[in-house]
Amino acid sequence: AQxxxxxxxxxxxxxxxxxxxxxxxxxxxPSYGLFWYKQPSSGEMIFLIYQGSYDQQxxxxxxxxxxxxxxxxxxxxxxxxxxxxxxxMYFCAMREIVRTGAxxxxxxxxxxxxxxRP
Amino acid sequence: xxGVSQTPSNKVTEKGKYVELRCDPISGHTALYWYRxxxxxxxxxxxxxxxxGAADDSGLPNDRFFxxxxxxxxxxxxxxxxxxxxxxxxxxxxxxxxGTGELFFGEGSRLTVL
Numbered sequence: 001a002q003x004x005x006x007x008x009x010x011x012x013x014x015x016x017x018x019x020x021x022x023x024x025x026x027x028x029x030p031s032y033g034l035f036w037y038k039q040p041s042s043g044e045m046i047f048l049i050y051q052g053s054y055d056q057q058x059x060x061x062x063x064x065x066x067x068x069x070x071x072x073x074x075x076x077x078x079x080x081x082x083x084x085x086x087x088x089m090y091f092c093a094m095r096e097i098v099r100t101g102a103x104x105x106x107x108x109x110x111x112x113x114x115x116x117r118p
Numbered sequence: 119x120x121g122v123s124q125t126p127s128n129k130v131t132e133k134g135k136y137v138e139l140r141c142d143p144i145s146g147h148t149a150l151y152w153y154r155x156x157x158x159x160x161x162x163x164x165x166x167x168x169x170x171g172a173a174d175d176s177g178l179p180n181d182r183f184f185x186x187x188x189x190x191x192x193x194x195x196x197x198x199x200x201x202x203x204x205x206x207x208x209x210x211x212x213x214x215x216x217g218t219g220e221l222f223f224g225e226g227s228r229l230t231v232l
Binding site: 044 | 151153158159160161162163166173174177207209211218219220221222223224225226
């Protein structure tokens with residue numbers, strides 16, 4: 001079964017506007033972590049933000065925030081005030097903690113391409 | 119440097135040859151991961167080490183793929199009898215397992231099998 005689903009084929013946003021990148025996940029574990037990574041054209045994977053399944057508040061890191069809706073199993077990334085340097089691939093990932101341990105693998109989605117227009 | 123280092127950055131080989139890819143994790147990180155990424159796809163898990171032992175090798179596609187981490191630091195991914203379908207970017211990541219436990223990735227080794 002697909003664990004992480006990212007179905008948006010590609011997103012475009014005007015510079016300085018906000019954009020939401022969608023992510024849904026599937027797990028039966030009560031304890032899990034959700035991650036977003038950015039991959040620019042240079043190829044390196046850059047960690048952006050983390051949300052734990054028991055966290056009461058949505059995670060925020062600077063211009064990044066995570067719209068976590070546990071009942072819907074969605075963890076959408078919101079980027080505010082988009083910049084040209086935000087153009088990249090964005091990957092959602094999940095770690096299931098209870099069954100596999102706190103330091104186990106991340107399972108990644110297929111990613112979403114974001115293009116920021118000047 | 120302080121980040122995850124992978125060598126070589128690019129490797130071109132012929133079908134049937136043997137290849138080794140090396141990963142030097144961040145100092146002190148006990149967990150090390152190998153992923154494979156094909157063009158336009160997300161990273162696909164291969165194997166994960168906790169210390170010297172492979173804690174999860176469920177992602178290795180077949181017995182041509184093997185990885186070691188003999189001293190709990192540097193790891194080598196070994197691919198025997200390479201096939202054209204093995205062409206991809208091989209990403210290594212490490213984690214301290216503290217806090218959020220996020221993975222820190224290297225820049226990858228691009229393997230091309232002709």
